[in-house]
Amino acid sequence: MDSFSTDTLPKTLPTGHARINTMQMQGIVKHFPGVLAVDHVDFDVSAGEVHALLGENGAGKSTLMKILYGLYQPNAGEIVLNGVHAAIKSPADAIRQGIGMVHQHFMLVPSLTVAENVALGLRSSREPLLDLNTVAERINELAKNYGLQVDPWAPVWQLAVGEQQRVEIVKALYRGAALLILDEPTAVLTPQEVTDLFDTLRHMVRDGHALIFISHKLHEVLAISDRVTVLRDGRKVGKIATRDATKESLARMMVGREVVFQYQRRAVEVGPPLLKVENLWAHSDRGTDALRGVNLDIRAGEILGLAGVSGNGQRELAQVLFGLRPALRGEVLIDGQPVTGKQPAALNRLGMSYIPEERMIDGVITDFTVAENLILQMHGSRPFSASIFLRPRLIARRCGQLIENFNIRTPSQETLIKSLSGGNIQKLVMARELSRSPRVLIAAQPTRGVDIGATEYIHQRLLDQRAKGTATLLISEDLDEILALSDRIAVIYEGEIVGVIDRSEADVQHLGLMMAGVRSEPDAAPGAEV
Amino acid sequence: MIDQLLDSSVLIGIAASGIRLATPYLYAAIGETFGQRSGVLNLGVEGIMLMGAFSGFWAVYTSGSLALGVLAALLVGLLMGLGTAFINVTLKAEQGISGIGIFLFGLGLSELLFQQSFDGVVTVRGFPKIRVPLLSEVPVIGEIFFQHNLLVYVAFALVPIAWFVLNRTTLGLKIRAVGQNPQAADAMGISVARVRYLTVTFGGMMAAMAGASLSIALLNVFQQNMTAGQGFIAVALVYFGSWRPFGVMAGALLFSTVNALQLWVRTKGIDIPAEYASMAPYLLTILALVLAAQRVDQPAALTKPFERGE
Numbered sequence: 001m002d003s004f005s006t007d008t009l010p011k012t013l014p015t016g017h018a019r020i021n022t023m024q025m026q027g028i029v030k031h032f033p034g035v036l037a038v039d040h041v042d043f044d045v046s047a048g049e050v051h052a053l054l055g056e057n058g059a060g061k062s063t064l065m066k067i068l069y070g071l072y073q074p075n076a077g078e079i080v081l082n083g084v085h086a087a088i089k090s091p092a093d094a095i096r097q098g099i100g101m102v103h104q105h106f107m108l109v110p111s112l113t114v115a116e117n118v119a120l121g122l123r124s125s126r127e128p129l130l131d132l133n134t135v136a137e138r139i140n141e142l143a144k145n146y147g148l149q150v151d152p153w154a155p156v157w158q159l160a161v162g163e164q165q166r167v168e169i170v171k172a173l174y175r176g177a178a179l180l181i182l183d184e185p186t187a188v189l190t191p192q193e194v195t196d197l198f199d200t201l202r203h204m205v206r207d208g209h210a211l212i213f214i215s216h217k218l219h220e221v222l223a224i225s226d227r228v229t230v231l232r233d234g235r236k237v238g239k240i241a242t243r244d245a246t247k248e249s250l251a252r253m254m255v256g257r258e259v260v261f262q263y264q265r266r267a268v269e270v271g272p273p274l275l276k277v278e279n280l281w282a283h284s285d286r287g288t289d290a291l292r293g294v295n296l297d298i299r300a301g302e303i304l305g306l307a308g309v310s311g312n313g314q315r316e317l318a319q320v321l322f323g324l325r326p327a328l329r330g331e332v333l334i335d336g337q338p339v340t341g342k343q344p345a346a347l348n349r350l351g352m353s354y355i356p357e358e359r360m361i362d363g364v365i366t367d368f369t370v371a372e373n374l375i376l377q378m379h380g381s382r383p384f385s386a387s388i389f390l391r392p393r394l395i396a397r398r399c400g401q402l403i404e405n406f407n408i409r410t411p412s413q414e415t416l417i418k419s420l421s422g423g424n425i426q427k428l429v430m431a432r433e434l435s436r437s438p439r440v441l442i443a444a445q446p447t448r449g450v451d452i453g454a455t456e457y458i459h460q461r462l463l464d465q466r467a468k469g470t471a472t473l474l475i476s477e478d479l480d481e482i483l484a485l486s487d488r489i490a491v492i493y494e495g496e497i498v499g500v501i502d503r504s505e506a507d508v509q510h511l512g513l514m515m516a517g518v519r520s521e522p523d524a525a526p527g528a529e530v
Numbered sequence: 531m532i533d534q535l536l537d538s539s540v541l542i543g544i545a546a547s548g549i550r551l552a553t554p555y556l557y558a559a560i561g562e563t564f565g566q567r568s569g570v571l572n573l574g575v576e577g578i579m580l581m582g583a584f585s586g587f588w589a590v591y592t593s594g595s596l597a598l599g600v601l602a603a604l605l606v607g608l609l610m611g612l613g614t615a616f617i618n619v620t621l622k623a624e625q626g627i628s629g630i631g632i633f634l635f636g637l638g639l640s641e642l643l644f645q646q647s648f649d650g651v652v653t654v655r656g657f658p659k660i661r662v663p664l665l666s667e668v669p670v671i672g673e674i675f676f677q678h679n680l681l682v683y684v685a686f687a688l689v690p691i692a693w694f695v696l697n698r699t700t701l702g703l704k705i706r707a708v709g710q711n712p713q714a715a716d717a718m719g720i721s722v723a724r725v726r727y728l729t730v731t732f733g734g735m736m737a738a739m740a741g742a743s744l745s746i747a748l749l750n751v752f753q754q755n756m757t758a759g760q761g762f763i764a765v766a767l768v769y770f771g772s773w774r775p776f777g778v779m780a781g782a783l784l785f786s787t788v789n790a791l792q793l794w795v796r797t798k799g800i801d802i803p804a805e806y807a808s809m810a811p812y813l814l815t816i817l818a819l820v821l822a823a824q825r826v827d828q829p830a831a832l833t834k835p836f837e838r839g840e
Contacts, residue, residue, distance in 0.1 A: 071716075071717070071838060090719065091716065091718065091719045095718075095719050101717070106714075107711070107713060107714035107717040107718070108711070109706070109710045109711045109714050109715070110710065110711070110830075111706070111827070111830075112703070112706065112710070117714075119703065120704070120720070121707075121719050121720045128700055128701060129699055129700070130698055130699060130700055130702075130703060
């Protein structure tokens with residue numbers, strides 16, 4: 001144990017529940033079929049501190065925490081709470097022992113109200129009847145104490161993502177969570193919301209809560225945590241006090257080698273607008289207006305970054321542009337030619353390529369082989385087929401080149417896609433889409449769930465494509481990615497473009513405000529440098 | 531024909547038999563509502579109805595006791611409900627297909643048992659009409675609503691009870707949560723499997739009651755395949771009623787009234803071929819399902835087995 005003292009903290013939590021002074025996970029092992037997800041990992045946290053768990057996607061962070069929360073059973077190892085062995089066979093056990101978890105994908109029932117979500121699974125004061133008024137009162141109390149603004153009577157589906165996260169935290173506190181696990185809590189928040197969240201977390205730590213903060217964002221880990229444990233490939237590769245850590249040292253531990261944070265951006269001659277979007281309207285799946293008059297233009301040799309909090313119309317915009325969702329009004333033009341309403345195959349022929357957000361659903365067919373996936377749109381044309389027959393030798397030769405050029409790590413061309421890692425699948429999608437030398441590229445969340453190594457590679461490829469004169473729309477919720485690659489940045493909020501700014505004028509503060517819907521006034525923009 | 535129909539005694543008669551004929555739909559569809567609200571579609575309702583109809587009938591025939599008839603049906607419904615839950619929840623079967631299996635099982639077994647136990651068609655003395663004191667004397671209203679047998683009253687009483695359980699109790703909250711987002715319910719320490727076993731088993735018991743209401747209260751006979759698709763219509767009614775007990779009741783009344791009307795048309799020997807008239811409820815079912823396809827308040831996890839850590 002570190003020389004961490006809990007003596008100065010209040011004996012009980014403000015919620016009236018007992019503290020968890022120490023929690024230790026010892027020698028935890030977890031196998032999944034064919035994978036060793038967690039390999040003899042030790043991890044601990046004490047009351048009054050934030051212990052960050054850092055690692056790439058697939059490093060085993062979430063698995064380790066799901067074991068602590070009782071969602072998975074470890075194959076070996078034990079959990080010790082306040083010095084006593086704890087049996088945690090299910091989330092119900094974890095909750096009873098004071099452990100709460102805010103999941104990356106919120107565990108809320110959208111059709112229920114906030115109060116109903118909080119009351120779910122708890123004994124009511126009027127069992128077997130619900131007593132939502134009492135629940136709502138207690139929620140308001142907690143909300144006031146911890147600065148978590150929530151309306152107990154609002155249906156959850158109406159809430160913005162940031163509000164939903166507050167509901168998740170309230171839910172855990174309501175259940176008496178003394179130890180709270182936060183799994184990638186900032187992934188869906190605007191920079192301002194992250195600041196608010198961190199205020200809440202600091203407040204909780206002062207009150208004697210123990211917090212585990214899972215992230216792969218280095219600057220957030222540095223800002224909020226007291227200690228950092230780094231996982232790589234299921235193994236613990238380091239544990240250090242945050243004050244001794246730097247962004248570079250953490251990245252090295254996480255990836256296992258030096259990481260480039262700055263890219264070489266060649267100056268590129270910008271050409272005429274290739275893709276124009278004029279007053280585009282479209283419905284969401286629910287039938288509400290997801291796009292409300294979007295205007296954009298992207299020139300040859302330019303990357304236009306589209307920033308915004310998830311769910312503000314990015315997904316629908318990408319789908320309309322690639323012909324997967326009908327436009328209600330407005331026009332999409334490639335090279336001045338209207339292409340609104342054309343099918344994806346026609347858009348392919350016009351030189352448009354699409355890297356979809358949901359690569360496992362829209363990007364590949366998981367039960368097909370690497371080679372089959374590499375020729376998905378081209379299988380019916382030369383040289384891959386003649387009349388009605390596929391030509392395996394030519395396909396194999398071409399796929400071999402792509403696998404080599406794009407550094408796709410696969411045992412063979414005949415390997416099924418589903419056994420590849422996320423980063424390699426994304427490289428495969430990139431290979432297929434870029435091999436057609438697109439003039440217009442729609443890249444939606446190209447590095448989501450991809451490890452740092454593959455991310456670097458994908459970013460470099462997007463910049464290469466820019467140098468070749470492709471007009472790229474980069475849709476991303478990762479502001480760092482937007483800032484690193486874009487020539488201009490458009491911000492989308494509730495289906496409208498709030499503003500478009502040049503990369504030289506962009507800073508996180510300003511973008512964060514725009515992502516919250518604040519209109520950009522050129523003269524009112526804060527003057528801070530990037 | 532129209533002037534005959536507009537005769538007040540005919541209208542009252544059709545309305546009263548509409549209420550009466552809604553009974554099996556109500557039992558089966560209210561039970562199925564619970565299953566579907568928790569995310570399990572049981573297409574085998576029809577088969578369980580047939581087994582309930584047979585077992586209730588057999589018990590009444592051999593013992594002469596109506597109470598034993600109801601108990602026998604409930605017990606058989608419980609067993610078939612548990613079996614359905616085992617197949618759909620524990621074994622995670624494809625619900626559309628497993629339901630067809632349960633239907634065929636119930637159809638075949640009830641037929642076999644009937645042939646083994648009875649020699650041709652026999653009848654039993656079923657639930658008698660109960661005239662509700664005072665209320666049954668009210669003109670028109672009394673005749674339509676308050677001169678039915680006990681199982682009819684119980685069926686209608688189930689509707690507000692079901693509404694109350696779903697919307698005002700902790701159990702109802704669990705059921706709704708499990709049907710909308712089982713992952714979230716699981717993370718809150720609720721056993722998804724236990725909730726689904728409960729609702730599906732209850733649904734089985736109610737389906738069996740639906741069958742028994744035909745064989746020992748409405749028709750007082752048992753025949754092979756006597757439910758004639760009513761169990762399937764009950765499943766459709768749950769969609770039609772948007773998974774809400776009162777909506778389900780409205781649908782059940784609509785169907786049973788159409789049914790009563792077509793029965794009246796057939797007895798009058800009016801020159802519409804009987805086949806067209808008897809098609810009406812089924813056409814209505816198709817229409818209901820087409821309309822239901824546009825609904826958005828369907829339980830999000832309906833027909834999806836739950837697996838942890840997905």
